[in-house]
Amino acid sequence: MTEEQRARRRDSAATREALLDAATTMFADRGFDRTTVRDIAKEAGVNQALLFRYFGSKESLFEEAIARGGHEQIATTKPEVLLETVLRNLLTSETGGERNHTLRVFLRSTGSNEAGSATRQRLGEEYTRALASLTGAEDADLRADLVLAWLVGISFLRDITEKDPLAGAEADRIVKLVLDASRTLLERIDET
Amino acid sequence: MTEEQRARRRDSAATREALLDAATTMFADRGFDRTTVRDIAKEAGVNQALLFRYFGSKESLFEEAIARGGHEQIATTKPEVLLETVLRNLLTSETGGERNHTLRVFLRSTGSNEAGSATRQRLGEEYTRALASLTGAEDADLRADLVLAWLVGISFLRDITEKDPLAGAEADRIVKLVLDASRTLLERIDET
DNA sequence: CAACGATGTAAGCAGCTGCTTACAACCGTA
DNA sequence: TACGGTTGTAAGCAGCTGCTTACATCGTTG
Numbered sequence: 169m170t171e172e173q174r175a176r177r178r179d180s181a182a183t184r185e186a187l188l189d190a191a192t193t194m195f196a197d198r199g200f201d202r203t204t205v206r207d208i209a210k211e212a213g214v215n216q217a218l219l220f221r222y223f224g225s226k227e228s229l230f231e232e233a234i235a236r237g238g239h240e241q242i243a244t245t246k247p248e249v250l251l252e253t254v255l256r257n258l259l260t261s262e263t264g265g266e267r268n269h270t271l272r273v274f275l276r277s278t279g280s281n282e283a284g285s286a287t288r289q290r291l292g293e294e295y296t297r298a299l300a301s302l303t304g305a306e307d308a309d310l311r312a313d314l315v316l317a318w319l320v321g322i323s324f325l326r327d328i329t330e331k332d333p334l335a336g337a338e339a340d341r342i343v344k345l346v347l348d349a350s351r352t353l354l355e356r357i358d359e360t
Numbered sequence: 361m362t363e364e365q366r367a368r369r370r371d372s373a374a375t376r377e378a379l380l381d382a383a384t385t386m387f388a389d390r391g392f393d394r395t396t397v398r399d400i401a402k403e404a405g406v407n408q409a410l411l412f413r414y415f416g417s418k419e420s421l422f423e424e425a426i427a428r429g430g431h432e433q434i435a436t437t438k439p440e441v442l443l444e445t446v447l448r449n450l451l452t453s454e455t456g457g458e459r460n461h462t463l464r465v466f467l468r469s470t471g472s473n474e475a476g477s478a479t480r481q482r483l484g485e486e487y488t489r490a491l492a493s494l495t496g497a498e499d500a501d502l503r504a505d506l507v508l509a510w511l512v513g514i515s516f517l518r519d520i521t522e523k524d525p526l527a528g529a530e531a532d533r534i535v536k537l538v539l540d541a542s543r544t545l546l547e548r549i550d551e552t
Numbered sequence: 553c554a555a556c557g558a559t560g561t562a563a564g565c566a567g568c569t570g571c572t573t574a575c576a577a578c579c580g581t582a
Numbered sequence: 583t584a585c586g587g588t589t590g591t592a593a594g595c596a597g598c599t600g601c602t603t604a605c606a607t608c609g610t611t612g
Contacts, residue, residue, distance in 0.1 A: 178578060178589060201393035205570060215591055220571060275516070285521075292523050307533070313517060313526035314537055318506075321513025324467070325505060329477075331484050334505035341499070345506055349544040353537060370559060370608060397600060407561055412601060 184222045186212040192233045196269040199276035200230055230277070231287045238270040238291045247298045251315065251350060251357060252343060258323045259339040271323050292316070302354040311353045318346065376414045378404040384425045388461040391468035392422055422469070423479045430462040430483045439493045443507065443542060443549060444535060450515045451531040463515050484508070494546040503545045510538065 190212035194203045205226050209216035223229040245253050257268050274288060299312035322342070325331040334342075351357055382404035386395045397418050401408035415421040437445050449460050466480060491504035514534070517523040526534075543549055 180589065183589080199393075201391075204568080206568095215589095216570095217572080217592090218590070221589085226570065288521055289523070292517075292521065296523075307525075309525045310529050310533065311537065313523060313529075314510075314514070314534070314541075316523075317513035317517045317526065318510045319513065320516050321509035321511065322506065324512050324516065325484075325509045329480055329484065331481070331488075331505060331508075333499075333501045334509065337502050337505075341502065342506070345503065345545060349506075349541045352541040352544055372559065375559080396598080398598090407559095408600095409562085409602080410560070413559085418600065 180222070183212075183214055183218060187214055187219055187222060187229070188233060188236065191229050192236070192269050192273065195230060195233055195276060196272040197276075200226075234270070234273055234277070234287050234291065238268075239294070241268060241270070242294045242298055245298075247301045248357060250295075250298050251302075251319075251354075252347060254319055255322070255343055255346060256339055258319065259326070259342060271319065272327055275320065275324055275328060299354065302357060304355065315350055315353060318350070322346070372414070375404075375406055375410055378406055379411055379414060379421070380425060380428065383421050384428070384461050384465065387422060387425055387468055388464040389468075392418075426462065426465055426469070426479050426483065429460055431486070433460060433462070434486045434490055437490075439490045440549060442487075442490050443494075443511075443546075444539060446511055447514070447535055447538060448531055450511065451518070451534060463511065464519055467512065467516055467520060491546065494549060496547065507542055507545060510542070514538070 187208060191203070191208045194208055194211060205216050205219050208229075209219055219226075219229065223232065241254070241257075242250070254271070258271050270291070274291070277288070295316050296309055296312045299315050300308040303311055305311055322334070326335045329335075347357055379400060383395075383400050386400055386403060397408050397411050400421075401411055411418075411421065415424065433446070433449075434442070446463070450463050462483070466483070469480070487508050488501055488504045491507050492500040495503055497503055514526070518527045539549055
């Protein structure tokens with residue numbers, strides 16, 4: 169930590185990224201309202217005034233945090249396995265590793281109506297489009313939204329309300345049940 | 361409004377209920393953190409100090425708001441039609457009428473980790489038990505949780521992020537799709 | 553009618569929030 | 583070495599938050 173701070177001295181790019189990293193995990197854990205700019209700065213080991221120098225406002229930082237990470241997953245994952253990939257990602261509780269916090273940040277931002285709504289909307293559209301490509305139904309987008317809603321709900325019950333037995337269930341078991349039922353809505357999903 | 365205030369003077373029960381009503385709708389609309397005690401008191405047409413006299417704290421008021429409304433729906437609705445009933449309730453956007461805000465309050469309380477967590481947990485268990493009675497599978501509770509998660513997710517995308525096409529879709533269409541897919545998880549659901 | 557508890561009100565307090573400002577330390581350049 | 587922009591820091595401001603306190607008013611009961 170101290171070394172990092174030493175190494176980071178006089179390095180604006182690293183400082184910016186440290187703030188963005190800290191913000192992403194804290195927003196995912198506590199949500200927008202409950203995360204203070206002082207918390208973020210402290211976690212990043214950075215003076216909080218710099219947060220405003222580099223991002224302008226707490227909301228702008230939030231938008232950037234939401235945007236980062238969501239896009240590349242969609243871009244780099246084939247639609248056929250997107251559902252399972254996202255599902256497994258949000259079911260995996262290992263804090264280490266490169267877990268994707270996007271969905272949790274998404275969820276935790278409930279209270280804040282304005283904050284990042286444009287970014288959130290765009291991100292949602294990308295997921296819908298990807299999932300909609302899996303069905304030939306005329307209401308493909310609606311069906312895709314329903315699947316997306318399911319992911320959101322599962323993440324909510326598991327991560328936020330920590331509801332058992334869902335919170336404690338094995339990932340494989342949940343994946344199987346969800347994928348089976350999703351085939352009623354979407355056709356082209358890879359068999360596990 | 362003025363008449364109500366006049367009529368309510370020196371009536372502690374009515375004052376309490378006015379606060380509870382205002383709190384329920386405001387928590388549902390803005391969430392716990394974004395709703396201030398001054399807002400609630402103003403909406404109820406009541407001095408804010410009374411809020412603390414009757415409920416002790418903002419959190420206690422929140423818990424009571426969550427608890428009220430959820431129980432009777434479960435108690436008065438047959439499990440076979442519970443899913444459709446809850447679904448139609450949260451899909452109906454008519455603000456007038458006796459809409460049940462429970463699920464939305466549930467959702468909007470994301471940021472607040474402690475607030476009402478015990479109450480929320482108990483309420484969730486009741487829903488799970490009711491839904492689990494619809495299947496003979498050995499992992500009935502898990503399957504029920506997944507259905508509950510779906511409801512939560514749909515409510516989230518529709519009410520909070522207002523995601524289209526889900527937000528704009530007809531209730532009947534959604535009900536049909538969800539019920540059909542849910543039959544993969546649960547057996548005994550009334551045909552529409 | 554006097555007294556007393558129940559109900560309502562106005563004002564304020566201490567703490568926290570996002571954000572700003574004024575300034576110090578640093579570092580490449582001339 | 584002197585300068586000037588970049589990066590980092592400390593302090594503070596104005597506004598809002600949940601909550602409390604001291605007091606006024608009502609309505610019932612003896």
